[in-house]
Amino acid sequence: MRFSQLPKSIRQFTTHVLAVILGVVLTVGTLRVSPSQAEPAPSPLTTDTPQLVAQKQSPAAAAIGSSSFVTAAVNRVGKAVVRIDTERTVTRRIPDPFFDDPFFRRFFGEGFQGQLPPEQLRGLGSGFIIDKSGLVLTNAHVVDKADKVTVRLKDGRSFEGKVQGVDEVTDLALIKINAGDLPVAPLGASSNVQVGDWAIAVGNPLGFDNTVTLGIVSTLRRSSAQVGIPDKRLDFIQTDAAINPGNSGGPLLNERGEVIGINTAIRADAMGIGFAIPIDKAKQITAQLERGGKVAHPYLGVQMLTLTPQLAKQNNSDPNSPIQVPEVNGVLVVRVLPNSPAANAGIRRGDVIVQVEGQSITTAEQLQNIVEDSRVGQVLQVKIQRGNQTQQISVRTAELQNASL
Incomplete structure (x- = not known):
């Protein structure tokens, strides 16, 4: 039977019910999409403009947007x-x-x-x-x-x-290069870098030009000996930003697009670990490099090892050990290079350096940094432990000719 053939009273009742149902559906649909219902109304006390909100965002929050802090840094x-x-x-x-x-x-x-x-x-x-x-x-x-x-x-x-x-x-x-009016990378200060800061590596890894990788600063002052290149005198910035062959020499940036390091080293036995030379070190010697002059590095002329009382006890308890060493904290002299400042001053193999210029020495890296920060020809007052005796020795540094300290 067609709808038009139904009694009038039934047709009116059915039409009214359908109208009510349709009204409910439309109301529910409006509630789902209405911005005024989906989000709370802004407080009349809020004075932040969209520009101020953007300025208050952290780099991580900004990275979610269409233009991230990485994009801004790389563009710079x-x-x-x-x-x-x-x-x-x-x-x-x-x-x-x-x-x-x-x-x-x-x-x-x-x-x-x-x-x-x-x-x-x-x-x-x-x-x-x-x-x-x-x-x-x-x-x-x-x-x-x-x-x-x-x-x-x-x-x-x-x-x-x-x-x-x-x-x-x-x-x-x-x-x-013979060119003028070139774009320049802004240099930051590696002394301001902290563990956990953003780190952006830019370079040409594996021949893939203009490659950008992102990570964080994993640690600071990682010594060259720990990295596996003892012939260098550096404390590296360690990062987990992907660094591969071809990245060497490229910049490591902070979140503002300032150079904080020079990517240089890769550990073959590790994944996701790279090392960069702090930019402050480059600033110290750039003028000398520009003049074409040799950069002078002072040295003592010893090969050394960090010593603790525990390591000394292990050595002394070994009947095959060639030497007995004092059971103290310091730097053990493993070898003295012939005709070096240390040899001329009377330092011997088995001596333990415990103090330089009145400063206590507990690690080989600490001693290397003190020597590196001195001047060629400067006389350093070195306190050593030799057996049961303590001696004060004056050592005049000389210019480093090879990678030994």
């Missing part, structure tokens, strides 16, 4: 980050035992003198511009023994670079 520095390509010609000789073998002589010919054809080795690294006149800071190992250095800017331009100065002890190098 990105144009000043460069790619560094190097070329080096290597000539190799066949070892004499093989060179004298008749097979090799027949293979290479009778006129062969044991020298193989020159080989071109190519390297890749990163750097960043610190002066608009064309000064580029990078790692010393990036340009080590390079015959040709090419600096490639983010805008596609390439320049031949001249290595202005190198300091292998701090693994820093300065390159000069």
Whole structure:
């Protein structure tokens, strides 16, 4: 039966019920989408504008937005980050035992003198511009023994670079390119960095140009000996921002886009750990590198080991131990280099350095830092424990010629 054929009273009742049901549905739908019901009304006491709210956001909160603090930091520095390509010609000789073998002589010919054809080795690294006149800071190992250095800017331009100065002890190098009015990376202060701060690495890892990775500062003052490169004199910034081959020499940034370090080291036996040279160290020697002069580092001339009473007891209880050492906190002299300041002053193997210039010494890293902060030719008052006796020795530092302290 059609609706129109129903009695009038039934048609009126059905129409009224449908109207009520439809009204309820529309009301519920409005409640679900109405902004005034979905969110509480703003308090009349609230005076923050959208701009003030944005300023109060933490970097982490800002990162949720469409334009994060990472984007702002990279935009501030990105144009000043460069790619560094190097070329080096290597000539190799066949070892004499093989060179004298008749097979090799027949293979290479009778006129062969044991020298193989020159080989071109190519390297890749990163750097960043610190002066608009064309000064580029990078790692010393990036340009080590390079015959040709090419600096490639983010805008596609390439320049031949001249290595202005190198300091292998701090693994820093300065390159000069003939260009003007270049973008410059703003330098921060690594002394203000704290564990937990944001860390942004920018560079060209594995040949992938203009790569950005994000992490935090994991720890500070990680010694070069702990990192596994004892031939350097550095306390690194450790970060979990991804750093790979090719990142070396590139900047490590804080959340404001300021350079706080120079990415330099990777532990092959660890995942997600990288190390950067504090930018304050680079600031100390940049002027010397620009002049092309050698950076002078003072040294004593000892190989050393941090000593504790527990380690000393273990050594002394070993019947095969070559020496007996005092059971104290200090730095054990493992070896004295010939003709070094320490040797000339009378320091011996087995001595324990317990004080320098009136300051107690408990770790090898502490002693190294004190020596590094001194001057070449400065006389240091060193207190040592030799057996059961304590002696005061004057040691005049000399200029470091190799990586030993």
